[in-house]
Amino acid sequence: MTAALRHDAVLNPALLEATSEPLPSPASLLTTAGRCPRPATMVGNTPVLWITEPLAPTGRGFWAKLEGANPGGMKDRPALHMVERAAARGELTPGAPIVESTSGTLGLGLALAGMVHRHPVTLVTDPGLEPLMHHMLAAYGARVESVTEPHPTGGWQQARRDRVAELLADDPRAWCPDQYRNPDNRAAYESLAMELVAQLGRIDVLVCSVGTGGHSSGVARALRRYFPHLRLVGVDTVASTIFGQPAGPRLMRGLGSSIHPDNVDYPAFDEIHWVAPAEAVWACRTLAATHHASGGWSVGAVALVAGWLARTGEREARIAAVFPDGPLRYFDTVYSDAYCREHGLLGIEPPVEPATIAHPYAEVVDSWTRCTTVLDPKLHRPGTTAPGVAR
Numbered sequence: 425m426t427a428a429l430r431h432d433a434v435l436n437p438a439l440l441e442a443t444s445e446p447l448p449s450p451a452s453l454l455t456t457a458g459r460c461p462r463p464a465t466m467v468g469n470t471p472v473l474w475i476t477e478p479l480a481p482t483g484r485g486f487w488a489k490l491e492g493a494n495p496g497g498m499k500d501r502p503a504l505h506m507v508e509r510a511a512a513r514g515e516l517t518p519g520a521p522i523v524e525s526t527s528g529t530l531g532l533g534l535a536l537a538g539m540v541h542r543h544p545v546t547l548v549t550d551p552g553l554e555p556l557m558h559h560m561l562a563a564y565g566a567r568v569e570s571v572t573e574p575h576p577t578g579g580w581q582q583a584r585r586d587r588v589a590e591l592l593a594d595d596p597r598a599w600c601p602d603q604y605r606n607p608d609n610r611a612a613y614e615s616l617a618m619e620l621v622a623q624l625g626r627i628d629v630l631v632c633s634v635g636t637g638g639h640s641s642g643v644a645r646a647l648r649r650y651f652p653h654l655r656l657v658g659v660d661t662v663a664s665t666i667f668g669q670p671a672g673p674r675l676m677r678g679l680g681s682s683i684h685p686d687n688v689d690y691p692a693f694d695e696i697h698w699v700a701p702a703e704a705v706w707a708c709r710t711l712a713a714t715h716h717a718s719g720g721w722s723v724g725a726v727a728l729v730a731g732w733l734a735r736t737g738e739r740e741a742r743i744a745a746v747f748p749d750g751p752l753r754y755f756d757t758v759y760s761d762a763y764c765r766e767h768g769l770l771g772i773e774p775p776v777e778p779a780t781i782a783h784p785y786a787e788v789v790d791s792w793t794r795c796t797t798v799l800d801p802k803l804h805r806p807g808t809t810a811p812g813v814a815r
Contacts, residue, residue, distance in 0.1 A: 464540045467500040468615050472623045472744070473717050478710060479731030486631070486730040486743035487624055489616065492719050492750025496532025498616075499748070502638055503533025505612035506601040507541055521546060521598040523591045525584035527677045528557045529749055530603055535564035546598075548587045550580040552677060557753050579671060579682035603636045604685035613642030620647065620744055627651055629737065631730040631745040633679040633722035634658045634666055634696075637688030639746060644692050657733065658696040658798075659725045661704075662791070667696050668784030668801045675701040675757075675767060676721035678748060690800040696784075697794045699725035701767065703774040707731075708758050712751065720754045723747045728774055728792065736777070 460466045470493040476485035491498035510516035522538055523546045524530065531547040538545035545566040549558075553570065561568050569591075575582035592598050603609050616639070620627060627647055632640035644656045663672035664680030671682040704724030711727055712718035730745035737743070757763050764770045778792040784799055785806040 462540065463495070463536060464504055466495050467504060467536075468494070469619065470494060470616075472620070473715065475711070475715060475727065475731070475745075476734075478714065479707065479727055480734035484734045484739065486734045486745050488717065488727070488730075489620060489744060489746045490717060490750075491616070491746060491748050492717075492723075496536060497529045497749035498639060498746065499530040500533040500536055501615060502603065502609045502612035503530055503537045503601070504540070506603070506606055506608045507534070507537040507543070509608045509611075510599060510601070511541065516543070516599040517597060519543065521595060523588055523595075523598050523600050524548070524603065525581065525588050526603075528553055528561075528753060529678060530601075531557070531561050531566060531568075532564070534601070535561055535566040539565060546591060548584045548591070550574075550584060552580065554753055554756055556755060560753075575682075577671075577682075579673075581682045585683075603638065604681075604683065604687060606687070609636060609638035609687055610642035610645070610689075613639045614646050616746070617643045617646030621650055624742060624744060626742050627654060627744045628741040629655045629657060629733060629743040631657045631659060631726050631733065631743065633726050633746070633748060634660050634688060635679045635681060635685075635722075637666075637685045639748070641687060641689035641692055643746065645689070655694045656692050657729060658693045659722075659729050660696060660698050661721070661725065662698050662700050662789055664698070665801065667698075667795075668799055668804075668806070669698065670788060676704060676725070678720055678722045679725060684800075684802050688800075690798055693798045695794055695796040696798055697725075697729045697778060697792065698789050699728055700791045702769040702772040703728055703792050705758055705764055705769045706772065706774055708751070708754070712759075717747075718751045719747050719749045720751065720758055723749065723751075724758070729778075732777060 458469055471490050472487045473490055474485055475488050494500040521544045522534055524534055525548045534545050547566050548569045550571050558568055571583040571587050574580045588600055592600055630644055634640050640658055648654050660666055661674055661676040661680035663674045665671035666681050674680050704721050707728040708718050708724035726745050730743055733743055774792055778794040781793055781795050783797050784795055
C-alpha cells in the first residue's frame with residue numbers, strides 16, 4: 425500500500441478492504457512530533473522553505489525561515505525570553521504590569537507572555553498600527569494606547585517611548601522590556617539559530633531585516649560559532665536612520681527606525697541594503713503568488729535582497745533569510761489594492777540589481793541601494809571619512 429493510500433485508509437477505514445496490510449500508527453503520519461501542552465510551547469520549530477524563481481533564477485535560490493508560523497511572529501521569541509529572564513532576576517515581580525512601545529509584532533508576543541505568566545500588558549503604539557492589529561491585541565488581553573503626535577526629531581518611536589516612560593513613572597511596579605536596548609532581546613534568538621543549523625547543516629550568508637537589531641545580531645552571533653565565515657547582510661527601509669541615512673516618514677513598519685537602537689551590532693554586518701515600499705510590495709505579492717508564503721514589509725524587503733544574492737553570488741553558497749511574520753496583518757496595506765494605489769505602490773517592478781553607494785553618507789537614497797561600508801552613526805557622524813567597521 426502506498427503512503428498516500430495508507431493515509432486515506434486512516435481517514436476512511438473502508439479502503440482497508442482492498443489490502444491486507446495493517447493500519448499504520450497514527451504517529452507515523454504526523455509531519456511534526458510537536459505537541460503543545462500550553463500556549464508558550466507553540467513558539468519555535470518553524471519551517472524553512474526553498475524560494476526560487478522569479479526571485480532567483482532556476483536552479484538557484486535561498487532558504488526562508490518562516491517565523492510567521494509562530495502564533496504572533498518572530499518576536500514571540502524575545503517577548504517570552506525577556507519576560508522570563510526579568511522574572512528570574514527579580515526585576516519583574518509576580519503580577520506586575522508590563523509596559524512597552526511597539527509597532528505591532530512584539531505586542532503580540534508580549535500579549536502571549538503576559539497571558540502565560542499572568543501579567544497585565546499595556547502597549548503603546550501610534551496611528552500607523554493597522555486596525556486588525558489593534559483589535560487582535562485587545563482580543564488577546566492587552567491594553568492598547570496610541571500616541572497622537574510624533575516627537576520633533578525621534579518621530580513616532582520616540583513619542584511612544586516617552587509615553588512608556590510616563591506610564592512607568594505612574595506605577596513603580598511596572599516593568600518595560602525596552603526591546604531596543606535589552607540584551608535579552610538578542611539572546612532570545614539562540615533558538616532560531618540552532619533550528620537553522622539543524623535544518624540546513626551549513627549557512628554561508630544570513631539575510632535579516634533590521635529594526636531593534638535583536639534578531640540580526642542574536643542569530644548571526646550564534647551561527648558564527650558554527651560558521652565563522654558567515655556573511656551577514658542587513659536590510660533596512662529608506663528614510664531610516666539606523667545605518668546613517670536621515671530619518672523621515674516611513675510607510676514600512678517592522679524594520680527601520682528614527683532612533684539608534686543599542687542592540688544593532690554594527691561590526692557584525694558585511695553589507696546593508698535599503699529598500700523602498702513599492703519594491704517590498706512587489707516582492708511580497710510575488711512570493712504569495714508563486715510560493716504561497718509571504719508576509720509584510722520586512723519579508724518583502726528581505727526576499728528581494730536574498731533573491732539578488734542568490735542570482736549574483738557563488739552558486740554553491742547557502743543563503744538563509746529570516747521572514748519575520750506572515751501576511752495577515754497586512755490585509756489593509758501591502759495586500760490592499762486601494763491602499764497601494766493611494767500610495768503609488770502598484771505596477772512598479774524593482775530594478776534588476778540595487779544601486780551602490782560607497783558610504784552611508786554619500787547620498788540620501790529613495791530606492792533599493794546597497795553599501796558595503798557599515799558605520800555606527802552614533803560614533804561616525806556625516807562628513808567623517810572613517811572606514812567601514814571591521815569584524
